[in-house]
Amino acid sequence: AQMSLEQGYEARREFDARYRLLLRSVRDAIVFVSVNEGRIKDLNEPAAALLGSTREDLIGVSFAQEFRDRRRDEFIESLVNTAISESASGFDLQTKRGRQRIVITPNVFRAAGERVLICRLSTTDGASAAPDDLS
Amino acid sequence: AQMSLEQGYEARREFDARYRLLLRSVRDAIVFVSVNEGRIKDLNEPAAALLGSTREDLIGVSFAQEFRDRRRDEFIESLVNTAISESASGFDLQTKRGRQRIVITPNVFRAAGERVLICRLSTTDGASAAPDDLS
Known part of the structure; x- marks a missing residue:
């Protein structure tokens, strides 16, 4: 039993590592948001x-606060509704810091007893913020 | 102590979930490869x-086998060397099934006692295989 507990533990440590590397390796702009608190988790x-800032400064802040004219509760609720709805259409917004028009494509999941939004951000011309090598 | 063990456990379950959703949400083409075995982990x-196939059929197969004229040990070693080297240049290849020219951008990390490659694949014109929602 101890052995399998340890194996489970090791397996999970591997997912932690995979998660971190994956988040760092992708060119898509990704934000994880706690549904309850409305705050950026990662x-x-x-x-x-x-969003016009740094990872360090954005982790823990209210996600709604990063956009113009968005109130927290309504904003998070709309993202969850968009995630749940069948229509895959995104969510049009303007960032507060850079006045950048972006589209959010949200997805919602449950983990460790709380609901978490995973949001893919892209500029309205379809490109991500990453220097894209599309020719 | 029990409490913090459980919290640690819950936290790790959350990373599992985040990992899975993240991998599904990104448009970048991503492959995880075991360095020791040279096999696709995810x-x-x-x-x-x-690569011209399905997730189900590709998990567990030798990564080198998916490319033309690549021998396993050399191939994996080259990917690791590219990952470690400072020059960020990619790795030019042709897929075996679709004869598609692609570039691999590898990164290497250690998890649960083994080394794992995370490879971002893109076509040589820079686009990923995902149906892109560029307008």
């Missing part, structure tokens, strides 16, 4: 760039 | 599409 550099 | 749909 994000990558392309997302921080789109 | 990949997403865009990566499977680029």
Whole structure:
């Protein structure tokens, strides 16, 4: 039993590591948001760039606060509704810091007893903030 | 102590969930490869599409086998060397199934006592295989 507990533990440590590397390796701009608190749990550099700040400064802040004319509760509720709805259409917004028009494509999941939004951000011309090598 | 063990456990379950959702949400084509075995541990749909098969059929197979004229040990070693080297240049290849020219951008990390490669695949024109929503 101890053995399998340890194996489970090791397996989970591997997912932690995979998660971190994956978030760092992708060019898509990604933000994880707690549904209950409305706060940014994690994000990558392309997302921080789109929001006009740094990862360090954005982790823990209210996600709604990063956009113009958005009240927290309504905002998070709309993201959850968009995530749940069948229509895959995104969510049009303007960032507060950089006045950048972006689209959010949200997805919602449950983990460790709380609901978490994973949001893919892209500029309205479809490109992500990452220097894209599309020709 | 029990409390913090459980909290640690819950936290790790959350990383599992975040990992899975993240891999599914990104448009970048991503493949995780075991360095020791040279086998695909996990990949997403865009990566499977680029390799010309399905996720289910590709998990567990030798990564080198998916490319033309690549021998396993040399191939994995080259990917690790590219990952470690400072020069960020990619790795030019042709897929075996679709004869698709692609570039691999590898990164290496250690998790649960083994080394794992995370490879971002893109076509040589820079686009990923995912149906892109560029307008």
